[in-house]
Amino acid sequence: MNDADPRSTPSTTPASPRRAGIADVAARAGVSVGTASKALNGRGTLKEETRARVRAAAQELEFAPSTVARSLLTGRTFTVGIITSDSYGRFSIPIMRGAEDALGLGEMLAFLCDSRDDPIREQHHLRRLLERRVDGIIVAGRRTDARPPIGTNLPVPVVYALAPSADEADISVTSDEGGAARLAVEHLVRTGRRRIAHITGPHSHASARERASATVEALSGHGLELVGDPWFGGWTEAWGRFAVTQLLRAHPDVDGVFCGADVIARGATDALRESGASLPLEVGVVGVDNWGVVAEAARPPLTTVDLGLQEIGRRAGELLLAAIDGTPAPGLHVVAGHLVVRES
Amino acid sequence: MNDADPRSTPSTTPASPRRAGIADVAARAGVSVGTASKALNGRGTLKEETRARVRAAAQELEFAPSTVARSLLTGRTFTVGIITSDSYGRFSIPIMRGAEDALGLGEMLAFLCDSRDDPIREQHHLRRLLERRVDGIIVAGRRTDARPPIGTNLPVPVVYALAPSADEADISVTSDEGGAARLAVEHLVRTGRRRIAHITGPHSHASARERASATVEALSGHGLELVGDPWFGGWTEAWGRFAVTQLLRAHPDVDGVFCGADVIARGATDALRESGASLPLEVGVVGVDNWGVVAEAARPPLTTVDLGLQEIGRRAGELLLAAIDGTPAPGLHVVAGHLVVRES
DNA sequence: GTGAAAGCGCTAACAC
């Protein structure tokens, strides 16, 4: 805070060399700025020797063209915003990563905003992103329940990931919940299970409800009936353990359990094992999520449905790029998951 | 791709209203752009009525001032870059979140870049961030081993988080590995354990080595000796289970285990429980990480050392803001962790 | 082939 302090200037300033502008490059190469610009961008018709000289000058000066100046001119910033409600949690992370994959290909950089599920924060972030003239926005949720659109009549395209927009005219990408259930049932049936139960998360979650009804349907497609009703509870290991204990009491002959999440499945395998069942011989278990730390550490390691979150992010990124390029694809895009077979 | 397609224009374009500029606002309010600017920014001396009129016009036009134009003028973009080598993994997530907390207070937005531990990608991202004229950069690692500086003589300040820069003149924030070990030992001793062993990750990790030696020291501070040598292995549950099995064979009377990670601790508790030990009565276990999904689901739930990753991110953000403001604090900043007591 | 000049949207200095 003491500007006059003679010590501070040399010792604490960590070398902030003045940045070279295109004018500096032009001067050093002995050409005009216009020429330098053309040389660097491969535009216009220049003598190869001039081009080389400019390039050399740029190199020596470590010239990094300012995209902010360019943006002002072109109206494009080559940035997008990602607003996640998930506090960088388990769901938004693979989505972000997938989105970055797709966007990186388009030379875009992403601003990350965490709304913490607070609509106020969300609107705040939206406004800041718009002020920064992002070319587009991805809104990533952590549940598959539809959500209200983040805004209407926005000046840039928006793509919703995982949690689709309630407005069907918006662009949304989400997971295939029914498909996930079918993959799980398919696997259990194929491995000889006939008395299959379903333990899942809260009934208030659309994904839990959809998976449950798809499970019943898929079973009946094989001439089978779900053992008991679906067990709705929480997305926790404790619930998986508890539900399995109850389940065994009511239906000791169960030979397959489809769990709505890997954590539930892990709790289920623990409880089954500790009740004396031999896994996977006597009971087969399938989870959902393919969450490494849970699925791989379980005993036995979990066979599970990967919902393809990263793929959802990638699709969202691609759809956003397309929309930015003027070819939006409105509607709900469903990404298929896949089964990861381990030992359970 | 077909520009002439008459359908595409009205139906597929999702309402991209022309953005109002300050000139539009000025026109609508019947003032000049300069006046409008002053009105909106609270600068200069204007009649209150004029100010109100301009504000109203801005509101009606949904005017969102372009930060890119402003940046060009002021040289500040109010953006920072976060380069993480962790693919948004377990370590970088809380760090990012903490950083966003601190930066958000400074009205900054963060570009997220995933280097995937690839120096080429890292340099690529660095260049793109510099082109975008970020005001500063945070480099987040996933290990506490020192890393080479990302560049020399950069035009913006850089703060390293978790993985400090090998150059001590750089600004780095990292965890207190020795302190973590002391907290764990302290707890075990306080709860009456006297025969304490240590199971941890690979010897190639600085954090494993530092915790191990600090553990030995802390024990000797209590007149105790580590039971056996530290068990170096992997950061997995399987390693925790295996090591405990061996440990019990060699030292059946062990009554406390400090594990270098929650996953190891979880494996350890499982193996202990299954060997017939009553937890936490006969053996106390302490982990490191406070990783919710692991620590809370363990049986019993794990007592563990939280390294304060989010706090590291917050400090990194603060230090970066300070450096941007011209008061950098070079050197290694160590953030203390804290013990989270659960039942193990 | 190359240079000169206009202008992207905004702010700040200076007129009036």
Place this chain on the structure above:
DNA sequence: GTGTTAGCGCTTTCAC
């Protein structure tokens, strides 16, 4: 109190 003007760093006509 308010308007006018220059200019941030770059690209892009259009002269020459």
